[in-house]
Amino acid sequence: MKGYAMLSIGKAGWIEKEKPKCGPLDAICRPLAIAVCTSDVHTLWEGAIGERHDMILGHECCAEVVETGELVKDFKAGDRVLVPAITPDWNSVEAQRGYSMHSGGMLAGWKFSNYKDGVFAEYFHVNDADGNLAHMPEGMSITDASMLSDMVPTGFHGAELADIQYGDEVLVIGIGPVGLMSVAGASLKGASKIYAVGTRQVCIDAAKKYGADEFISYKNGSICEQVLKMTDGKGVDKVIIAGGTVATFADAVKCVKPGGIIGNVNYLGEGDSISIPRIEWGVGMGHKQINGGLMPGGRLRMEKLGAMVANKKLDVSPLISHVFHGWESVEEALILMKDKPSDLIKPVIVIED
Secondary structure, rough: OOEEEEEEOOEEEHHHHHOOOOOOOOEEEEOOOOOOOOHHHHHHOOOOOOOOOOEEEOOOOOEEEEEEEHHHOOOOOOOOEEEEEOOOOOOHHHOOOHHHHHHHOOOOOOOOOOOOOOOOEOOOOOOOHHOOEEEEEOOOOHHHHHHOOOOOHHHHHHHHHHOOOOOEEEEEEEOOOHHHHHHHHHHHHOOEEEEOOOOOHHHHHHHHHHOEEEEEHHOOOOOHHHHHHHHHOOOOOEEEOOOOOOOOOHHOOOEEEEEEEEEEEEOOOOOOOOOOOOOOHHHOOOOEEEEEOOOOHHHHHHHHHHHHHHHHOOOOOHHOOOOEEEEHHHHHHHHHHHHHHOOOEEEEEOOOO
């Protein structure tokens, strides 16, 4: 089979590989639509998870099952499925502790384009098919379905990590596709006011649809100073970090009230450490909590999110700004995600309708 792979840090291209083999609990799938992620950019050009050689990229898609292992109960060849970006080993000790995304070690539930070949290939392997795949709801478009792999569950996890409660004032830093879903998640969880940090007009327009009330540009100076001015010096109850750098945490700590919570779902591609400002962290005693987490994967989450879209409780179509067709578009879409032109939110590649 062919696949679009990371050859080494900064280099990518098409390679030929053997089709993956199916274990007794597993499935082999072929993509119907794939989506390029900023994480692919961090992995390929920044070497954020280290060197990888001839590793097929991609972790976002919806697919058709082509083969299942003899112990798989609920899926068969021909089924159209939602595929989470995170595919834990559900019989692991870590899953039993409640941290399935770290099954086998920190971040090890993130297998596609990290520990094994990803989905930018004619075929890909899914471990524990009954625990990780979900049937695609009838009538759902494959472009919408591809958003459920990562953008929706990661953005919503930001709202979960920040423990947003009814009436909270929330700051969302970064309104790319994950940040937009953090805005949507915060709104659905009952935030009374949402401040969003972003500059691209296409993202601002989408954020308004998802419930953002006020907008802040990092180009206009300190995020923290702007938030404090807008909140009469009080700050916000909760912060979701969905973009930025290691330096962004300092602003988040300064913005959040004592007793507030910061939820981070941003993949930090560069830097050795983050800095927490001592005074604004209450000299270590301000009850300002920071939670950073990889989104949960698995079947149940995919089914619930799929039901939200199918029942029109969530519209993911505003996330999709560019639609390509055919494998030959992969490199163009990846470069687009790297360059982030002003009209970009998320590129999707339709492989087969």
